[in-house]
Amino acid sequence: MALAMNMNWREDQEVIELIKRIKEPFKMTNRAFKAEDTMVTVDGRSIGNGHFGVIAGPCSVESRSQIVEVAKAIDGFGASFLRGGAFKPRTSPYDFQGLKGEGLTLLKAAKKATGLPIVTEVMAVQTLKDHLDEIDIIQIGARNMQNYDLLKAVGRTNKPVLLKRGMSATIEEFLMAAEYILSEGNDQVILCERGIRTFEKYTRNTLDLSAIPVIKRYSHLPIIIDPSHATGDAKYVESMALAAVAAGADGLMIEVHNNPEHALSDGKQSLTPKAFGEMMVKVEQIVKLMGKQLG
Amino acid sequence: MALAMNMNWREDQEVIELIKRIKEPFKMTNRAFKAEDTMVTVDGRSIGNGHFGVIAGPCSVESRSQIVEVAKAIDGFGASFLRGGAFKPRTSPYDFQGLKGEGLTLLKAAKKATGLPIVTEVMAVQTLKDHLDEIDIIQIGARNMQNYDLLKAVGRTNKPVLLKRGMSATIEEFLMAAEYILSEGNDQVILCERGIRTFEKYTRNTLDLSAIPVIKRYSHLPIIIDPSHATGDAKYVESMALAAVAAGADGLMIEVHNNPEHALSDGKQSLTPKAFGEMMVKVEQIVKLMGKQLG
Amino acid sequence: MALAMNMNWREDQEVIELIKRIKEPFKMTNRAFKAEDTMVTVDGRSIGNGHFGVIAGPCSVESRSQIVEVAKAIDGFGASFLRGGAFKPRTSPYDFQGLKGEGLTLLKAAKKATGLPIVTEVMAVQTLKDHLDEIDIIQIGARNMQNYDLLKAVGRTNKPVLLKRGMSATIEEFLMAAEYILSEGNDQVILCERGIRTFEKYTRNTLDLSAIPVIKRYSHLPIIIDPSHATGDAKYVESMALAAVAAGADGLMIEVHNNPEHALSDGKQSLTPKAFGEMMVKVEQIVKLMGKQLG
């Protein structure tokens, strides 16, 4: 059963009946609601249902030359989407908060130079109103996974949403957060596991790759992995990226910076374009072994 | 040094210099910034600086008779503030989401009947704009502890803010979230520990009472405890409430329902008015032993 | 029903029938098996059933003057038992492992000087065989909470056992570990909560005081609290000790060192005798308020 994007589901009796019969708390995200894998496509580039999409780019957009240079590099190595933070959630109000609107302008320049669609985080409903047209995939960060006001707002847009798992969200809560978006009429949701908070100190977070087969079992939504934020160290990114592909993920989100040592945020976990390229050669081999195709 | 409520701190050179000299990431919340305990006062009822304030009431406002009855009961037993959820954050979009504006109207009726100021959660910036006048203390829930858009918005109001610790927020992140509010000019912040997420299954969360002496050491802000949400079971509430007083907390937040078995949310953890009254007798004894006074 | 200490329970049909009817996994530790609180008594000093026992002393026994001096000080301030590590479990094989047999000799000297019974950790079955007569209460450390070989061995002795909760043991597993001891015929078990491992970095572990009412509900065994190991910082010990009393604990285990800055292990979390004395004045007040008596 195909899920109509803009259906008014609350009035659709057949859908309501189906939802009632589903036992798990998640309804429209449930594989019992929609059996086939959901595929999210932007400008001919896809994630899910056999398509393995790689989103890459810097943590923060810092300058025109930085973002354009990185975009060209990752495009050449097989990435399908460009990520870059313009509105940055920071633990401290005194830290760099992103270039905001100007950052989006620079991302558009990079998109123009490469054709790569833009993935960027939005933290406020007002930002969504002001900048929706400039964004290809709206990212909801881990801190806002249960910001229901924001989830409902993106649920009423017609843009794909990349939803990151909360720092200590259970998989059930993660799928329920997606449910908030789908229940408003937007089923173009990509889930992203980015590490959960544990006692371990040698990695920033603990990447929960078992979330991949669990989510594949219960939901039709694509699930991608962010090994950069999860491990917090560029030395561990390739290993976890290859593991994610082998575990059955639908894509990756990788931090790449042309000058990691001088990044305004999260430099330690960023790959250089060269290291990203070397990783992509191996990623592609396992993607093929898994019977999927890049992008 | 008294912190002027509406000072334009960014232009106050003396404050900026002080902040620069503080080594911990939290600045205006820091005891090195303001040595004496902050006291939050509404209608002559106080929390902090020797005043022990008890906030009580139902998880959700359900009806006029429910909220007025509970308010009268807790008022008689020594509570200083009435809590009641009108806008409810729920893991599922299909669960009861609160009576919203109508719930606020009922809370005001209970306030009129008892004089108890109202504490209620706000989840969206728009709600704040629409209902600020009706709320005495704005509660920011655990899920929104790092919703910076909302934190900044309440930081620009002149109402006290009750900030709950995120499910897996470190104490440092908790104080940094308060910092977002203070840095916008509002220093009337009450911190609330409500249990952190651990592996333990016999309690809903693990109440971290050691947060009390840690926060007292680093910050001047008052810290209160919510044993109801933390334990998830009415049987454990009194024990943890008394422990909180003895540990040095500045107040309590307790769920009380006139008919726990039929509550629309969180009935299992709600005290009956009678059990609340019995608990308050013991709370008061330890409050006195600690050299503090109720309310 | 009194539980006969040396009964051959496996052949006691009545006991077997009772155990079969208990639904929780813990059987002989269960309050449904024995309704009244268990009291553990050594040389007229008790823990449990209205008796609040304080165990104090240094992490490691270091010298005769150290242990005798500390023993005299804590005895004067109302402690009932002397703790001191002779066999030390250390994360590194290269760290100080305790004075072993010589440490026990020094503990006996301190006992002779004060009358305080000795609580000390045993890590190996062979140590138990070699030194059982020299120990009054056998401590099983957190790392060995599920060392079943050792649990069964202490279960076959006639000495009281102080069982510490494992670093990340659930309360259910904690009670099941006690069950191993009781099922071998020794019901003189004191449970000790000493903090669980969480993500929080401002305290060494997170003290789970809610374990007190939960254990009181399910089991008849006494439960005491170790705020020194839990918080890892002397500044937080008094606050958590008072909270433990108010929460309903049956006792405390407190690290006291006559020269914390030069302790061979865990100096940062040790109280000076003076600070211990000041704490005990407040502990006693809350003990009385709870309707209990010291020792």
Add this chain to the structure above:
Amino acid sequence: MALAMNMNWREDQEVIELIKRIKEPFKMTNRAFKAEDTMVTVDGRSIGNGHFGVIAGPCSVESRSQIVEVAKAIDGFGASFLRGGAFKPRTSPYDFQGLKGEGLTLLKAAKKATGLPIVTEVMAVQTLKDHLDEIDIIQIGARNMQNYDLLKAVGRTNKPVLLKRGMSATIEEFLMAAEYILSEGNDQVILCERGIRTFEKYTRNTLDLSAIPVIKRYSHLPIIIDPSHATGDAKYVESMALAAVAAGADGLMIEVHNNPEHALSDGKQSLTPKAFGEMMVKVEQIVKLMGKQLG
């Protein structure tokens, strides 16, 4: 530098000097102590240094036909070692504790039928004394990771040791536990990650695959993965096994039972021989891609 198996390292001045210069707490397990990968070999079957070893078999040895049948099946599909529990650590003293000595006899029969070396858990020093000759690789379970008495005892044997990570052990503590074994003279240690305890409820534990690159960075010891105990569900085992290979693991430990539904322990997480065979085809493909060879 090759580490001599039986060297008296405490008297070897060169080694002591090297250890002193290593900054991390782990010394002999450290890659700075021994640069090349350690390879553990039994009867011509290897784990580590390019050799990928698969250990498979049932959780508990139950009967001769069971263990011989499973051994033949896994041998045919490319496993190198047979696992089977004879001495079972169980949370409850009333649960099946294994066939003990008889279980070892059955394991030897299965070894005779297939040539597969035996991996089995030992929980007590006495068991080690009684049965050392019958065991090819001694398994130390998660509950005993910090049972230093047992670690030292296996450190004084000449048998390889499979050391499982404790339920909530940090990687640093895990390597320090291995250090206890190496410091006694036995450097034939295989590390095994088997899931850490977190809040997630959809899997039994959270498999920490990032431990692989972290351990590879700091230590020369081989690291293998146990996805069966980690996930607790046969449905997720293949996905996590393939991920482990791609992440750079040196081997796998997989539960296989000829009749999972009737297993005496852990049936839910056991693969059938058929499912194991299908998994091994994919495992071998990724093993080759990683430039390694099976066994």
